Amino acid sequence: MTSLDDLIGRTEHNSLFARLTSVPVFWVILAALVACIALTLLTDTFATQRNLFNVLRNFTFVAIIAIGMTVVIASGGIDLSVGSTVVLSAMVLSVLMTGGWSFAFAAIAALTAALAVGAFNGALIAYAGMPPFVVTLGTLSGARSLAMVLSDNKMIWEFGPDHNLLLWLGGGSTLGLPHPTFALALLAIAASLILRWTRWGQYVYAIGGNEQAAILTGIAVKRQKVTIYMFSAFTAGITGILMTGWLGSVTTNLGQSMELAVIAAAVIGGANLAGGEGTPLGAVLGALLIEVIRNSLILLGISTFWQGMFIGTFIIVAVAFDRFRNART
Amino acid sequence: MSRLKLENISKNFGAIQALSGVSLEVAPGEVLGLMGDNGAGKSTLVKIIAGNFPASSGEIRIDDRSTHFNKPLDAQTAGVEIVYQDLALCNNLTAASNVFLGREAMRRFGPFRMLDYPTMNRRAADLFKQLKSETRARDVVRRMSGGQRQAVAIARTLLSEPKIVLMDEPTAAISVRQVAEVLDLIRRLRDRGISVIIISHRMPDVFGVADRIAVMRRGRLVASKATATSSPEEVTGLITGAIEAA
Ligand SMILES: Nc1ncnc2c1ncn2[C@@H]1O[C@H](COP(=O)(O)OP(=O)(O)O)[C@@H](O)[C@H]1O
Numbered sequence: 226m227t228s229l230d231d232l233i234g235r236t237e238h239n240s241l242f243a244r245l246t247s248v249p250v251f252w253v254i255l256a257a258l259v260a261c262i263a264l265t266l267l268t269d270t271f272a273t274q275r276n277l278f279n280v281l282r283n284f285t286f287v288a289i290i291a292i293g294m295t296v297v298i299a300s301g302g303i304d305l306s307v308g309s310t311v312v313l314s315a316m317v318l319s320v321l322m323t324g325g326w327s328f329a330f331a332a333i334a335a336l337t338a339a340l341a342v343g344a345f346n347g348a349l350i351a352y353a354g355m356p357p358f359v360v361t362l363g364t365l366s367g368a369r370s371l372a373m374v375l376s377d378n379k380m381i382w383e384f385g386p387d388h389n390l391l392l393w394l395g396g397g398s399t400l401g402l403p404h405p406t407f408a409l410a411l412l413a414i415a416a417s418l419i420l421r422w423t424r425w426g427q428y429v430y431a432i433g434g435n436e437q438a439a440i441l442t443g444i445a446v447k448r449q450k451v452t453i454y455m456f457s458a459f460t461a462g463i464t465g466i467l468m469t470g471w472l473g474s475v476t477t478n479l480g481q482s483m484e485l486a487v488i489a490a491a492v493i494g495g496a497n498l499a500g501g502e503g504t505p506l507g508a509v510l511g512a513l514l515i516e517v518i519r520n521s522l523i524l525l526g527i528s529t530f531w532q533g534m535f536i537g538t539f540i541i542v543a544v545a546f547d548r549f550r551n552a553r554t
Numbered sequence: 555m556s557r558l559k560l561e562n563i564s565k566n567f568g569a570i571q572a573l574s575g576v577s578l579e580v581a582p583g584e585v586l587g588l589m590g591d592n593g594a595g596k597s598t599l600v601k602i603i604a605g606n607f608p609a610s611s612g613e614i615r616i617d618d619r620s621t622h623f624n625k626p627l628d629a630q631t632a633g634v635e636i637v638y639q640d641l642a643l644c645n646n647l648t649a650a651s652n653v654f655l656g657r658e659a660m661r662r663f664g665p666f667r668m669l670d671y672p673t674m675n676r677r678a679a680d681l682f683k684q685l686k687s688e689t690r691a692r693d694v695v696r697r698m699s700g701g702q703r704q705a706v707a708i709a710r711t712l713l714s715e716p717k718i719v720l721m722d723e724p725t726a727a728i729s730v731r732q733v734a735e736v737l738d739l740i741r742r743l744r745d746r747g748i749s750v751i752i753i754s755h756r757m758p759d760v761f762g763v764a765d766r767i768a769v770m771r772r773g774r775l776v777a778s779k780a781t782a783t784s785s786p787e788e789v790t791g792l793i794t795g796a797i798e799a800a
């Protein structure tokens with residue numbers, strides 16, 4: 226005779242394969258891996274150090290913000306303002322540095338400006354109960370406009386006394402890796418740890434899973450939401466600073482429609498727009514997959530006009546796949 | 555001595571008068587069955603006791619001390635736990651995470667405090683065992699049956715040694731076998747001296763487990779009497795209004 230305990234114990238250990246395939250990230254890794262192997266075989270340009278370096282650098286910026294976006298999406302929200310927050314952060318940085326301020330001061334000011342956008346988003350969403358889509362659509366428009374006012378809509382390519390430091394930070398590399406990649410790695414690890422091991426992280430998923438339940442259990446949902454939007458704005462602010470250093474110049478169309486690539490990366494990486502799901506690792510891999518697709522189309526000589534079609538297909542397949550998986554269980 | 559004493563509780567949502575002048579007493583270890591038609595105000599009453607929203611007027615006394623709850627946490631601190639009608643679970647989290655939601659076990663890790671999953675899983679598994687439920691602590695709630703979800707919600711209330719457990723329709727959406735288990739659990743709570751208020755539409759459940767039956771109609775309490783002195787016919791009459799009051 227088997228006792229209840231035996232029964233419970235036995236069913237607890239699903240096979241490793243079943244567990245693996247139930248994680249969305251698994252399929253993204255598989256897809257990215259297949260694409261990389263195919264490209265290595267099909268072209269002799271993909272697996273070169275130079276190309277890999279480019280892939281790495283290009284996907285980093287989208288990936289950094291996709292981590293912030295994933296947290297927002299996992300909490301059941303959306304943040305359309307990240308692209309505009311990037312340019313606002315970049316402009317605050319550039320204008321101050323051009324005005325002779327140090328990099329450190331300008332960077333803190335830039336991040337403060339970004340965090341202010343996030344706090345504004347979060348406050349309207351949490352305390353005024355407005356839909357995230359509408360609020361962040363508003364700040365998408367407002368923050369970019371503010372950046373134009375700040376810079377008088379001129380291009381900035383002179384960054385005062387710390388000019389070289391800025392260019393080194395954003396555009397340089399150490400140990401063969403571009404500097405923004407280090408920022409990405411740090412952020413991905415920190416975000417993963419926070420989401421998995423802190424109350425704050427647990428509540429992100431709780432709010433996304435059942436906001437009403439979260440409120441009823443006494444979680445400070447409103448305050449938490451403000452910090453969630455501040456987090457995504459923070460990732461955009463960091464990106465604004467790094468992109469400025471990488472490009473060596475800033476115009477007011479920096480980060481334009483970047484929110485779409487970022488959301489695509491998050492969704493492909495397993496973030497559920499209905500809330501409750503999403504991981505930083507998934508977001509990074511989603512961004513990487515998009516960049517690998519983009520890169521492969523170029524290397525294979527396929528017209529860049531087809532890029533959107535491929536990425537669009539991936540988004541829809543990723544979501545359809547998720548629905549299928551959930552419908553089965 | 556009364557464990558819980560409600561005096562003249564009224565509640566209005568704007569123009570809707572959900573409760574008018576409800577007075578009620580519950581003794582320690584007593585099971586009170588709260589009955590009434592849809593919209594009678596049962597859920598509103600227990601939510602007020604649980605600190606979800608304040609009464610418009612009236613007083614709540616616990617162990618003869620006047621209390622005032624601003625939020626659910628206040629009520630929990632005072633020993634009041636509630637199982638909501640819709641269970642209020644996060645489908646995307648594990649059973650253990652749901653049990654501990656809002657009061658997670660933490661442990662130190664150098665200068666940091668991190669979630670203590672082993673402890674939470676172990677204690678949740680322990681509670682499920684007490685409930686004789688085959689709910690697994692590490693399973694995600696999304697994939698659970700109605701009975702298992704009920705067990706998760708009930709296990710939540712047992713986390714702190716509660717004085718009063720409120721249950722809103724705990725037997726509405728589960729199998730017959732699970733109903734028997736939930737009723738067993740309620741008896742076990744009573745044996746521990748915990749007072750239970752159970753809202754239910756199912757006459758057999760209430761008559762099977764409740765020491766006293768209270769009936770509400772249109773926001774008013776129309777009866778509160780010992781189960782032994784009542785009958786399903788009388789209660790039905792009280793619910794529908796065929797019997798004015800008892
Ligand atoms: N949050 C609320 N806002 C407005 N009206 C409410 C709210 N909650 C309950 N009511 C109203 O109060 C009355 C009592 O509802 P409820 O307590 O849920 O009844 P029951 O649980 O007995 O079915 C109903 O008329 C209901 O529409």
Ligand SMILES: [Mg+2]
Pocket residue numbers: 596597598639722
């Ligand atoms: Mg109800």
